[in-house]
Amino acid sequence: DAKTTQPTSMDCAEGRAANLPCNHSTISGNEYVYWYRQIHSQGPQYIIHGLKNNETNEMASLIITEDRKSSTLILPHATLRDTAVYYCIVRPHSGGGADGLTFGKGTHLIIQP
Amino acid sequence: DTEVTQTPKHLVMGMTNKKSLKCEQHMGHRAMYWYKQKAKKPPELMFVYSYEKLSINESVPSRFSPECPNSSLLNLHLHALQPEDSALYLCASSPSRTSLVNTEAFFGQGTRLTVV
Numbered sequence: 001d002a003k004t005t006q007p008t009s010m011d012c013a014e015g016r017a018a019n020l021p022c023n024h025s026t027i028s029g030n031e032y033v034y035w036y037r038q039i040h041s042q043g044p045q046y047i048i049h050g051l052k053n054n055e056t057n058e059m060a061s062l063i064i065t066e067d068r069k070s071s072t073l074i075l076p077h078a079t080l081r082d083t084a085v086y087y088c089i090v091r092p093h094s095g096g097g098a099d100g101l102t103f104g105k106g107t108h109l110i111i112q113p
Numbered sequence: 114d115t116e117v118t119q120t121p122k123h124l125v126m127g128m129t130n131k132k133s134l135k136c137e138q139h140m141g142h143r144a145m146y147w148y149k150q151k152a153k154k155p156p157e158l159m160f161v162y163s164y165e166k167l168s169i170n171e172s173v174p175s176r177f178s179p180e181c182p183n184s185s186l187l188n189l190h191l192h193a194l195q196p197e198d199s200a201l202y203l204c205a206s207s208p209s210r211t212s213l214v215n216t217e218a219f220f221g222q223g224t225r226l227t228v229v
Contacts, residue, residue, distance in 0.1 A: 034217075043117070043203050043220030044156065087155065100146055100169060101205075101218060103155035 004088045009108040018075040020107050022088030025069045030092050033064060033071045036101070037084040044087065044103075047073065083111045115140060119204050119221035127229055128194060134224045136187040136204030143209035145187040146218070147179060150201040162187060163209065194228045201225050 005023040012018040024033065034049040048055055048062045050071075055062045061074040075082055087106040091099075117138045126132045136145065144163050148156040161169035162181040176198075178190040187204055202225075207218040 036218075038156075041201075041223075041225075043205070043222050044218075045220070046217035049217070085155075100148075100158040100161050100171075101156075102158070105155060 004090055004104050006086075006088055006104065006107045008105065009110065011110050011112055012075075012078050014080060014111050014113050015077055018078040018082065018109055018111070020073040020075075020086050020088075020109060021070065022073070023070045024088070024090045027068050027090050031090045032092070033062065033068075034089045034091060034101075035060070035062065035073045035086060036089065036103075037082075037086045038106075039081075039084040044101075047086075078109075078111045080111050080113060082109065084109060115219060117204055117206055117219050117221035119202075119224050121224060122222065123225050123227075125227045125229060126191065126194065128196070130194075131190070131192045133191065134189040134202055134204075134226075136189075136221055137185055138206040138219065139185055140206065140219065141184075141208075142206035142219070143184060144207045145181060146205040146207075147177075147187070147189050148203040148205065148220075150203060150223070152200075156203055160189075191226075194226075196228045199227045 032049050032051050035047040036044040038044045048057055048060050050062045050064055064071045085106040085108050087103050120135045146161050147159040149159050150156040158171050159173045160179045165181045176193050180188040201223040203220055203223045205218045205220045
């Protein structure tokens, strides 16, 4: 799986959009970008994934650059409950998680009141 | 039901004890996993079961013994652990290796294990 680079930590004001960047310059053509988050003392939670088009669901939006070397996860209206470690993971879709997920260090997002 | 249930939530065991962690899901997923997470570190994959067969063992010491008795259950048997094995143990499940639909993994809340 391709390696990802994320900032160690970020702050965001409550109610504002939180934009979390991820670099994955070695991504290959069949690899998707997945985002998970882990709230303190809980199990990781799936957020969103995408291949090359921008994606949106009820939790977040995922913007992938045209060259696919980086992406941004957007939480449109951050709340205190969004404080968590956010993991960007690049992996092939076929077989999906059946080979297990390789977590990097992630970004600790802190939402400030 | 989109839950992965792990029991117990907390476990304290001595180095000579034998204990088991349990994980259950009823989403029809055919891939199940054990992860270990030390404090302030990301989860690390330990084992992968696919269709009730062990498919990946990430060089885990034999004092950790996984078992998948059926497609809904996953156990992790613990014996002669060391204090450094104290960690959060996470179970997860996902659709099968051959699934072409969304293959997100669902995680349980974990068992916090302390070895004394």
